[in-house]
Amino acid sequence: MSSNDLLMTLVVVTALSFDFTNGFHDTGNAMATSIATGALPPRVAVALSGVLNLVGAFLSFSVAATIASGLVQSHLVTPTVVFAGLVGGILWNLATWFFGIPSSSSHALIGGVVGATLAAAGGHAVLWHGVVSKVVLPAVLSPVIAGAIAALGTYLVYRLTRGVTEGVRNRGFRIGQIGSASMVSLAHGTNDAQKTMGVITLALIANGSLASGHKAPAWVIVSCALAISLGTYVGGWRVIRALGKGLVEIEAPQGMAAESASAATILLSSNFGYSLSTTHVATGSILGSGVGKRGAEVRWSVAGRMATAWVFTLPAAGAVGALAYEAAHGIGGTAGVSVIFVVLVACALAFYLNSRRTPVTAGNVNAEWTGSVAPAREPVGAAA
Template structure:
């Protein structure tokens, strides 16, 4: 199988997105056990990395939604080109890095969908998008999944407190190790597949793979490894927000939130729904906070997270659309896109060092001396 330079660049960029997805979404599984002390921070991210790796091999239904559903096929194959996919990935990665810098648990999945949609619309037109798949497999799950997970977490938290009482709650910490592990496994079954779908879509678009087929083994293996490595780096800024910013998580809450997150993600993966594990996890944390006491939820922080959810897809679509306009210049356009993307990523990384968050201070709430808004979010949780 011969691959052009553009296709190789797209595959490399897709794997980098997979890496950012890993560290961006580590919080989904491990924020609450880290916050309650059920797991040490470094051990937690290592465990999540291994289970993400394993989970990526368990299903390919979500990958097929992306590679054979979201983007329509024309007479000559899928309507999207590798150059458009490249632009879409630029939009997704840039938005992931922005929300990571701000410590906001936004959706890597919707950033990816937004990027692909924005690039395809600018490059081909609105008819390139299958509205039915977009609505049924992406948009509707985005609204209903967090609500369902939140309701389940609310009920589970009520039951957990009733069973255990408010005295001895240490037993739930051990339970959190099990439930957080299930979340990490479920995350691998859903999120790693999205990059598999992008690479498969690229191969189909260039004729290197037959339309309607699923990801090949080498695609599954490399995507699994990329998301596992990203997870191991730990998304400490987002772990801090999800673990202590929305509500002060107790062991029963953490247990209930993780159990509801797992159930929702696994059910959606089975049905091929490409939902956001971040939205599900955040909805579960809010639901568990309400299950303990409605005043326990910090609604200002939750509101900022909800706002990030709403603008993720259109924001990444706009960035990708701009990148696609530049990419139309040919090779020079691809190079300019790549340089601009690298420049933005390095700039955000350097800004993040002014207020570094790592495993040693992830549960601390510092005084907001940094210009980065994430520090203010954490301070408001005090």
């Protein structure tokens, strides 16, 4: 194997690793409310989400095109730049998963790639108009829009069913949540799986293996779909708890309204190629469901902490991406990428081993997010 082939292999493996972390990091976007209301058992929920993420990855490729050619000048990008950007995204994903923070995997990836590009080629290599119109504006508007839709939907649901007993209403909407949660998982595949497809395509273009503007090859589409699906099945349990219980004490009608709002917002954005954060959308929807129900307790302080993490995601991942590029470039060539790859694997292993030391207990989920106890740690795949 030539050094160039080894370099591209490391880039593809790292990209698929990011896709895997995206899957377990963002499982809560689709299934948090269904698990919280008892509509679906945890294992069934994440298995269903995994399958539908796989299906959704084949339904739309507009977001992949945006990532591949709409954010940076592809002729100024090298495989090393793409690799460094992926390192920035993965490390931010691992750190926020470790502390149970529902941050944006999408923005971590984009921030990492933009930061590495800035370090390698300067500000002129970034298509700032594309970053603002396709990333920043959707990040600001999508949770507001999803929240407004969820609030209106929740209000109408309770208004129209005010003559129905609470038990009958909740049972009916738990059944409805199976459909709405499934739509969110499908929508997640149409948006988030596309981002890694776009990054691998960008690396292939930078390597000269594809012509500029070329669409993702079939093997890229299949491998990314499988990676995000597998990551979803593994499950991001601490993020599920934060979204499902940390923001609002949610009931089945609210859950169905929130999930329907999330699915509609994500699918519409995917159609136009907007690389939005499904985490932002899901959080906005859940908050909206709390606003729409009279007497519901909305923990705005928790939402504020989440929003703070969102603000720091792009620059933090960008800084890590830039540092990774400088380190890999300083060492030089494939050797530099190989060294950073080994460091990345070591960091991932450290996060995983530390997460297993203190499993979370059933009573401290809300306390974790209200600040009364230190964030608990749990193993990936622990029972919810």
